[in-house]
Each structure stands twice: as C-alpha cells, then as structure tokens.
Amino acid sequence: xxxxxxxxxGAGPAGIYAADILLKAERTFDVSIDLFDRxxxxxxxxxxxxxxxxxxIKGIINALREVLDRGDIRVFGNVDFGTDISLDDLKRxxxxxxxxxxxxxDASLNIPGIDLEGSYGAADFVSWFDGHPDVPRDWPLxxxxxxxxxxxxxxxxxxxxxxxxxxxxxSTEIPPNVYEGLKASPVTDVHVFGRRGPAQVxxxxxxxxxxxxxxxxxxxLYDEDFDYDEASRTAIASNKQVMVIDKILQKWRERxxxxxxxxxxxxxxxxxxxxxxxxNGNVAAFRYERTRPDAAGGVVGTGEIRxxxxxxxxRAVGYFGSPLDGIPFDKKHGVIPNREGVALHKASNEVxxxxxxxxxxxxxxxxxxxxxxxxxxxxxxxxxxxxxxWWSPEAPSEQSVIDLLDSRGVKYTDLDGWxxxxxxxxxxxEPHGRARVKVVPRDEMIAISRAESPVA
Ligand SMILES: Cc1cc2nc3c(=O)[nH]c(=O)nc-3n(C[C@H](O)[C@H](O)[C@H](O)COP(=O)(O)OP(=O)(O)OC[C@H]3O[C@@H](n4cnc5c(N)ncnc54)[C@H](O)[C@@H]3O)c2cc1C
Numbered sequence: 001x002x003x004x005x006x007x008x009x010g011a012g013p014a015g016i017y018a019a020d021i022l023l024k025a026e027r028t029f030d031v032s033i034d035l036f037d038r039x040x041x042x043x044x045x046x047x048x049x050x051x052x053x054x055x056x057i058k059g060i061i062n063a064l065r066e067v068l069d070r071g072d073i074r075v076f077g078n079v080d081f082g083t084d085i086s087l088d089d090l091k092r093x094x095x096x097x098x099x100x101x102x103x104x105x106d107a108s109l110n111i112p113g114i115d116l117e118g119s120y121g122a123a124d125f126v127s128w129f130d131g132h133p134d135v136p137r138d139w140p141l142x143x144x145x146x147x148x149x150x151x152x153x154x155x156x157x158x159x160x161x162x163x164x165x166x167x168x169x170x171s172t173e174i175p176p177n178v179y180e181g182l183k184a185s186p187v188t189d190v191h192v193f194g195r196r197g198p199a200q201v202x203x204x205x206x207x208x209x210x211x212x213x214x215x216x217x218x219x220x221l222y223d224e225d226f227d228y229d230e231a232s233r234t235a236i237a238s239n240k241q242v243m244v245i246d247k248i249l250q251k252w253r254e255r256x257x258x259x260x261x262x263x264x265x266x267x268x269x270x271x272x273x274x275x276x277x278x279x280n281g282n283v284a285a286f287r288y289e290r291t292r293p294d295a296a297g298g299v300v301g302t303g304e305i306r307x308x309x310x311x312x313x314x315r316a317v318g319y320f321g322s323p324l325d326g327i328p329f330d331k332k333h334g335v336i337p338n339r340e341g342v343a344l345h346k347a348s349n350e351v352x353x354x355x356x357x358x359x360x361x362x363x364x365x366x367x368x369x370x371x372x373x374x375x376x377x378x379x380x381x382x383x384x385x386x387x388x389x390w391w392s393p394e395a396p397s398e399q400s401v402i403d404l405l406d407s408r409g410v411k412y413t414d415l416d417g418w419x420x421x422x423x424x425x426x427x428x429x430e431p432h433g434r435a436r437v438k439v440v441p442r443d444e445m446i447a448i449s450r451a452e453s454p455v456a
Contacts, residue, residue, distance in 0.1 A: 093404070106124065107320045121314070147193060152316065199228065269290055
C-alpha cells in the first residue's frame with residue numbers, strides 16, 4: 001500500500017479536526033483524505049447551531065477554514081452518506097471511514113400534547129434562525145407567550161433568540177427571512193422551565209449572563225425557587241461555576257421588574273406533565289408539577305399541578321444522533337457503539353473493520369467544540385494503528401470517487417466552491433456593515449458554489 005485512503009463523513013468540527021490530526025500524526029505511510037458532507041457548506045453546527053449573535057464562537061470557522069485551505073484535504077459537499085454514497089462504495093474506494101456525523105435531531109420529550117400545533121423542537125428552530133437549507137423558510141412566530149423546556153445552553157439560545165428584538169440582531173449574519181420573521185413576532189413573555197433547582201442547571205455562566213443584558217427585556221425570577229436546601233447550598237459553596245450562576249441569579253432577583261416590552265421568566269422545580277391544547281388542536285397551556293429538592297441534589301414531585309397559558313412551546317431537552325446505513329447504532333444513546341472511536345457491533349462488542357467514529361456521533365451530544373479535538377486525537381490513534389482492520393479497496397485512486405459521483409449526477413461542491421459561497425455571503429453583508437449574510441436555499445448555495453448560474 002502506498003497511500004492510506006480515508007473517507008471522513010461529516011465536515012463539522014469533529015470531521016475537520018480528525019482530518020487535521022490524521023495528516024499531522026506520526027506514521028509510516030502516506031495518507032489521502034476525502035471529507036464528505038450532506039450540506040453544500042462545511043463546519044456543521046458551528047455554522048448551523050451556534051447562535052448568530054455569538055460571533056466569537058462562529059469565528060472558530062476561521063480556524064477550521066485554515067485547516068481546509070492548506071489544500072491537503074479534499075472536500076465533497078452536498079454528498080449524503082446513505083443516498084449519494086453507500087458503505088459499499090466507501091469500501092470500494094477507501095481503506096477506512098471515520099463517521100463524524102454529529103447529532104442534528106431533537107431528543108424526544110414524551111408527554112401528552114407534545115405533537116400539538118405550536119409545539120416545536122429546539123433543533124428545528126435553531127436550524128431556522130441559523131439559515132439551514134433543509135428547514136422551511138417561514139417560522140410561525142405568532143405567540144405572545146412561549147414556554148421553553150430545558151435548563152441547558154440550547155434552551156438559553158432559543159429563549160434569547162425569541163426574546164431579543166430583531167433589530168438587535170441586525171449586525172449578525174441572520175438571513176433576511178429570519179430578520180423579518182423575528183421582527184414581526186408579537187412575543188411578550190418567554191417562560192423557561194427546568195425540572196430541578198437553580199443550583200442544578202446546566203447553563204454556563206457566560207451564556208446565562210447574556211440574558212440579563214438584552215435590550216428592553218426584563219428578567220423575572222420567583223422567590224419560591226430560591227429556598228435552597230442543604231445539597232444546593234453545598235453545590236454553591238463547592239463548585240465555582242454553580243457559585244457564579246447563583247450570583248447572577250441573585251443579582252437579577254434584586255433588580256426591579258421594569259416596563260420592558262418583553263419579559264423572560266425563569267421557573268425552576270417544574271416537571272413537564274402535559275402540553276394542553278385548545279379545541280382546534282393548538283397549544284394553549286403548559287401543565288407542570290411543582291417539584292422540590294430530595295436532599296441528594298435531585299428532585300421529587302410535590303403533587304402540586306400548575307398551568308401557564310402559552311401559545312407555543314419549544315423543547316430544548318437535548319440533541320440526538322441518527323442511524324447510518326449499514327453501521328451499528330445504539331438507539332438508546334443515539335451513537336455508533338464504539339471503543340475509543342473504534343466502531344463495535346452492538347450485540348457482540350466485536351470490532352467493525354475499517355469503521356471509526358468521532359465527535360457527537362461517537363460520544364453523544366454533549367460538550368463544546370473544543371472537546372471534538374480531543375475526541376479526534378483518540379480516534380485517530382486507533383486509525384493509524386489499525387492496519388489489521390483496514391479494508392482492501394478495489395479502486396483506491398483519487399479519481400475513482402469523482403467518477404462515481406459524476407456517474408450518479410451528484411452535484412457535489414468542493415473547497416473552491418466553499419470559497420465562492422463564502423465570498424458571496426461576505427459581499428451580501430458588506431453594504432449593510434455586516435460580516436456576512438447567509439444564503440439559505442440549497443439550490444442557490446450549490447449554484448453559487450459551482451459557479452453555475454449568474455449570482456443574484
Ligand atoms: C444550538 C447549539 C449551540 C451550540 N453552541 C455552542 C457554542 O456556543 N460553543 C461551543 O463550543 N459549542 C456549541 N455547541 C456544540 C457544538 O456545536 C458541538 O460540540 C460540535 O458541533 C459537535 O461537532 P460534530 O462535528 O461532532 O457534529 P456537527 O457539528 O453536527 O457536524 C456533523 C456534520 O455531519 C454532517 N452529516 C450528518 N449526517 C450526514 C450524512 N448522512 N452524510 C453526510 N454528512 C452528514 C452534517 O451535515 C454536519 O455538517 C452548540 C451546539 C448546539 C446544538
């Protein structure tokens with residue numbers, strides 16, 4: 001073998017870091033890497049998950065872009081594993097595949113009424129405001145009172161985007177349809193609900209603090225949630241992050257609720273019971289059971305049932321990975337079963353030759369972008385040392401995969417294509433003093449990338 005041909009499926013941070021680390025790894029053979037993504041543009045959730053008003057985090061794209069711009073990784077966008085290319089195809093053309101397909105769906109919340117009109121998954125809303133090509137362009141923002149279920153950072157992103165005035169997002173990369181949708185929103189009250197107490201939230205301090213800085217939005221907290229038990233007091237005293245979170249919340253409690261046109265309520269100790277519908281099947285209220293601390297850092301139900309009238313509800317209870325054709329899948333955790341990134345058969349725990357995983361599809365949808373780097377290091381160590389389980393491809397030449405995609409009429413985009421789209425989006429933003437304005441429709445993204453039609 002003169003060259004190890006490796007396919008990486010998923011061009012989010014996990015896929016790009018894996019490619020970079022593999023190229024830099026100490027090894028006794030050459031490597032050639034093809035990076036596939038079903039989207040016409042790379043960067044995964046950094047482009048389509050991180051909120052548009054977090055430009056510092058979005059800026060990680062610049063570091064990922066530097067890796068791709070080095071020119072030693074081929075990029076094939078708009079190629080869906082399972083539709084455009086299969087596991088058999090990969091076996092024909094590569095020695096191994098690394099799946100870095102992340103998690104793009106909402107985890108489910110099994111309570112009655114969750115499928116009513118006006119009940120949404122956070123992931124879909126995030127995709128909408130981040131200009132994802134595969135979600136509808138119009139989002140129904142007609143509710144005055146909204147509930148957001150969850151006490152993690154995605155719940156914060158969703159609540160902030162719902163409560164923030166659209167004009168305060170104008171400096172960001174949001175597409176015009178998102179600005180117009182948010183501008184027309186009549187929302188006055190956003191209620192965030194968590195099952196546990198303020199000392200058990202999964203928010204990070206920086207992201208929480210931002211809520212209190214929103215223009216013309218009052219924070220509303222409830223005294224009944226701050227009667228801390230011993231376990232909460234210990235958590236606050238012993239964990240710096242919990243201590244900072246408590247300080248932020250206590251400060252807000254001292255602030256008078258003013259005359260802002262929008263309010264953001266934080267409710268704790270609230271276990272979801274039901275989304276209540278009206279006679280037309282639309283969301284009308286959120287019903288929950290009040291909980292109390294169980295003295296061990298958890299909560300128990302009190303039996304007291306409450307209801308808040310709302311017209312829309314968003315569940316931000318986590319993301320979930322999707323199964324991949326021909327690859328073992330752990331349905332409970334939404335990941336590829338694996339040992340340190342080496343894929344395993346679910347039942348027998350035996351190694352699946354030639355198949356590796358990294359990022360959120362490897363360890364589940366938790367952790368920051370930086371964590372995908374350490375993940376990739378672990379996986380790549382096994383790829384480099386896994387010669388015994390590599391495939392023996394019949395057609396390993398770099399041209400053969402291009403011929404395959406061409407023969408199937410797949411309109412793939414490449415790195416030059418990304419540069420075209422990038423420059424186009426930057427040019428769209430320039431007249432308005434914005435860093436970029438995202439192009440949303442898939443066809444338009446592809447046409448601009450492939451320079452196939454006049455750019456509007
Ligand atoms: C709403 C939200 C906000 C976040 N904000 C932050 C933040 O502020 N800071 C931070 O550090 N982290 C943040 N994160 C976490 C961060 O996004 C993840 O840690 C990181 O993106 C995981 O990387 P990944 O490469 O595993 O997955 P992803 O980023 O999801 O990339 C997976 C890629 O695989 C592609 N793919 C999937 N299936 C296929 C297929 N069948 N064929 C081809 N391609 C496929 C997808 O299109 C995607 O491009 C946020 C996450 C979310 C959900």
